Every structure is written in structure tokens, then in C-alpha cells.
Amino acid sequence: MSQPRLYMFQCGVISQHWHDLMLGQRLGEPVDVPVPWYLVTHTDGHTLVDGGNPAICAVDAHRHWGEIADRCTPRMTPEQACTVELEAVGIAPADVRYIVQSHLHLDHTGALSAIAAFPNATVVATRAEFEYAHAPDWFSRALYVRADFTDPAIAWTLLEKHEDGYDVYGDGVVRLWQSPGHSPGHLAIEVTLAASGSILLAVDAVATLHHWDERALPGFATSHLEAVRSVRTLRRIAHRSQSTVVPGHDPDAWPTFKHSPHYYE
Numbered sequence: 001m002s003q004p005r006l007y008m009f010q011c012g013v014i015s016q017h018w019h020d021l022m023l024g025q026r027l028g029e030p031v032d033v034p035v036p037w038y039l040v041t042h043t044d045g046h047t048l049v050d051g052g053n054p055a056i057c058a059v060d061a062h063r064h065w066g067e068i069a070d071r072c073t074p075r076m077t078p079e080q081a082c083t084v085e086l087e088a089v090g091i092a093p094a095d096v097r098y099i100v101q102s103h104l105h106l107d108h109t110g111a112l113s114a115i116a117a118f119p120n121a122t123v124v125a126t127r128a129e130f131e132y133a134h135a136p137d138w139f140s141r142a143l144y145v146r147a148d149f150t151d152p153a154i155a156w157t158l159l160e161k162h163e164d165g166y167d168v169y170g171d172g173v174v175r176l177w178q179s180p181g182h183s184p185g186h187l188a189i190e191v192t193l194a195a196s197g198s199i200l201l202a203v204d205a206v207a208t209l210h211h212w213d214e215r216a217l218p219g220f221a222t223s224h225l226e227a228v229r230s231v232r233t234l235r236r237i238a239h240r241s242q243s244t245v246v247p248g249h250d251p252d253a254w255p256t257f258k259h260s261p262h263y264y265e
């Protein structure tokens with residue numbers, strides 16, 4: 001396994017409403033959005049991105065998430081937990097060297113919440129996101145589940161504001177782009193592969209292509225201004241790199257990508 005590969009996984013869906021994704025549009029229309037997460041294989045140890053929902057969501061989401069599980073209801077099976085999915089494609093969690101957190105919202109902490117399964121992993125996030133997750137404003141408090149990210153066993157690497165474009169391996173395969181707005185310390189992940197070229201995992205900086213195409217503001221943001229400008233920044237990066245852009249929760253775009261056990265290389 002010399003060439004890096006990118007696997008795209010789906011940790012079930014979240015049943016919610018279109019107006020959660022598009023501000024003031026399609027009011028009350030229900031939608032099931034995918035919960036993606038990713039793995040980049042690498043000879044220096046693998047990088048896992050986010051890990052979807054914590055495994056407990058398959059059993060009792062309401063107990064773990066609280067009341068928000070009534071409005072944004074996760075639907076996943078125990079087999080969709082990230083540790084189980086990794087084993088299914090022959091990846092040992094002990095071979096994961098980095099867990100990159102796009103941000104710390106509750107549907108992105110599947111790996112963190114199972115940190116004991118990743119004994120050799122350093123967790124990479126921004127300091128801005130780490131600090132905000134510990135003291136969120138009232139309107140975003142429900143999106144951060146403290147139990148997922150406060151285990152003292154987590155070995156954090158916190159990126160500062162000036163470390164934009166952070167190159168995880170130093171070889172250009174995984175680069176992290178600061179893209180605040182959906183949350184204060186959001187990261188998009190650019191994966192550069194030998195045959196597939198640049199794949200930009202925009203995660204929740206671009207929840208659906210409506211944001212990318214500037215047809216709707218996101219339904220949730222800590223700053224709509226930052227969110228809009230982060231999309232512009234990512235568009236410049238994608239143009240420069242001729243990237244394939246992967247939105248974070250787009251029910252129409254998601255089926256167009258290759259899903260695990262298939263992969264990009």
C-alpha cells in the first residue's frame with residue numbers, strides 16, 4: 001500500500017429539515033442528510049477525518065445528544081461506527097496516526113469518542129475550535145457534546161491562526177485549510193492523490209452545493225459573513241488545484257462519490 005488512498009465512509013443519516021441547511025428556504029421540508037467521514041492511508045500512518053457519529057448514537061442517541069436529537073435525529077447502525085468500518089476495510093485503528101477534526105460538532109466526533117481504540121493517534125484541530133467547543137455561545141451549545149472531546153487521554157495538536165494550509169505529513173498529501181463561519185475553528189481538508197488529483201473535503205464549510213454555488217446561506221453558522229468568505233477562499237483553492245469538491249452533508253451530491261470499500265488513489 002504505497003500510494004495514499006482516500007476512503008469515503010457514511011455513518012448513516014441525520015433526519016432534519018432543509019431550512020437547517022438553507023437559511024429561510026424550503027421551510028419545514030424534511031430531509032435525510034448523509035454523515036460522511038474519511039480515511040487517508042499513508043505509509044507514515046493513516047489519517048482519519050472526523051469519524052461520523054459516536055457509536056452510542058446507534059443505541060441511544062437521545063441520551064447522548066439530548067433534545068437536539070428530536071430535531072436532528074441520527075439514524076445509524078452499530079456496524080456504521082468508525083472503528084467497525086475501519087476493520088471492515090482491513091485498517092487497524094492502531095495504525096491511525098492522525099485524527100483530523102474538521103470541527104467538534106456532535107456528528108463529527110465518532111473517532112474522538114472512541115479514542116481508546118486509537119492508541120497511536122494525535123488529534124489535530126484548531127485552537128479556535130477547541131476553545132469555542134469548551135465555551136460555546138447559547139445558540140450553538142447543543143452542537144457540542146463535551147463528553148466526546150474532554151477525555152484526558154486525547155493527545156491534541158492545536159493549530160494556530162497563522163498555520164493555515166498546514167501540511168500534515170509534509171509531503172502535500174493532506175493539507176488543512178482554515179474555513180471559519182459554520183464554526184469558529186473549522187478546517188477543510190485537501191487530499192492530493194497520484195491519479196485522482198486534488199479532492200477538497202469541504203465538510204461543513206460547504207454543507208451542500210447551494211453554499212458553494214452561492215444560492216443559499218447556511219441555516220446554521222456562528223458567522224454568516226465568515227461562512228461566505230470561507231467559501232470564496234475554498235473556491236480559490238479548488239480552482240488553483242483543479243479539485244473535486246466534496247460537500248459536507250449534501251444528499252444529492254453524496255451518491256456521486258465513490259464510497260468505501262471503493263477508494264480514490
Ligand SMILES: [Zn+2]
Pocket residue numbers: 103105182204
Ligand atoms: Zn457542523
